[in-house]
Amino acid sequence: MTEPTHTISDRIQQKLDDLTRAERQLALSILENYPASGLGPLTALAQDANVSVPTVARMVQKLGYKGYPDFQSELREELRAKVKNPIAKHDMWAEAAPSEHLLNRFTDAVIDNIRLTLSQINPAEFDAASELVADQSRHLFIIGGRITHTLAEYFYLHMQVIRPNLTHVQSTSNTWPHYLLNAKEGDVFVIFDVRRYENNTLKLAEMAHARGAKIILFTDQWRSPVHHLADISLSCRIVVPSAWDSAATTMLLIETMISSVQNLNWDETKERLETLEVMFDQTKLFRKFT
Structure with missing residues (x-):
């Protein structure tokens, strides 16, 4: 499994201007304790942000997810990627390694990193x-x-x-x-x-x-x-x-x-x-x- 090109944090920051006041309040609450903030039940996240349950449902859909379980699934993948040790990271890349030379693949990854960072x-x-x-x-x-x-x-x-x-x-x-x-x-x-x-x-x-x-x-x-x-x-x-x-x-x-x-x-x-x-x-x- 490859690591996500865009993190949930990236998606939230890109969408902030399109969110309602309550949704923005929820988004900032998630970012405050990211990524652990979204790992609990939907009702707990709503309560922590002092917003309604429907607000949570609407915002995760605006971020491009079918629902809260889909949102949580990607969040868990991010958390796993965040704590990977060098051996686990190597195994992940080795399994998905295409046939092109590493020089090209590595350079492409660095260029993508630069582009997405900027x-x-x-x-x-x-x-x-x-x-x-x-x-x-x-x-x-x-x-x-x-x-x-x-x-x-x-x-x-x-x-x-x-x-x-x-x-x-x-x-x-x-x-x-x-x-x-x-x-x-x-x-x-x-x-x-x-x-x-x-x-x-x-x-x-x-x-x-x-x-x-x-x-x-x-x-x-x-x-x-x-x-x-x-x-x-x-x-x-x-x-x-x-x-x-x-x-x-x-x-x-x-x-x-x-x-x-x-x-x-x-x-x-x-x-x-x-x-x-x-x-x-x-x-x-x-x-x-x-």
Whole structure:
């Protein structure tokens, strides 16, 4: 069985403008505790959202389902996909693998991920996130997890050149609470968290949020629990024919944000780059071809 091209969350977000007030109230209630919110009885979902049972029935039909059981069935499939380990993900793809070469299949999957991700990204939210990251009056904390620490390090390396006043925190380290001592209201936490979401990352986000920090989250299509605390969430499609999820779409957003922040601070970034090049020359860190 293949993973769904569009999640229920995608469908809800695409239909929000077409829903009635009660249906929109229900949709937002589902998204608040997604995907677990729709796993119980129809009456329980209606009660939690403070809407009528017919409202639930109408909305799931507007989302393209024959009825609530059909809606729940897909939700359970999403939940199973969300918690798959690498072996299970590999077996799923192997069973459905077509005869074409993996290079083509993998590339097609990445292109689909990029296309679907960009269709869901709100440009105004992306710009707002870039402006928060570029604001040098705010201390910038960058956090990655067991796998996503490589993305966090890449982002941090570039931000080091573009701006001062920042810290790289690894959520898997038992020293990360020390960094929170320096966090204050209005500071910015950029957090990377994808499926098999990490408890340390959620706890760190909760504590940063309690201190009044702004949170920008890079996550997957199912969205990390940190989503409920984030000021801005950037959800990336990650499914490819592999035992591992893809970071290609996330890297695209990271590199785009690096470019955006660089442009917002270009005068200072240029000066810092020139100073850095002088330091490289002095240390003879790189070979020069003349």
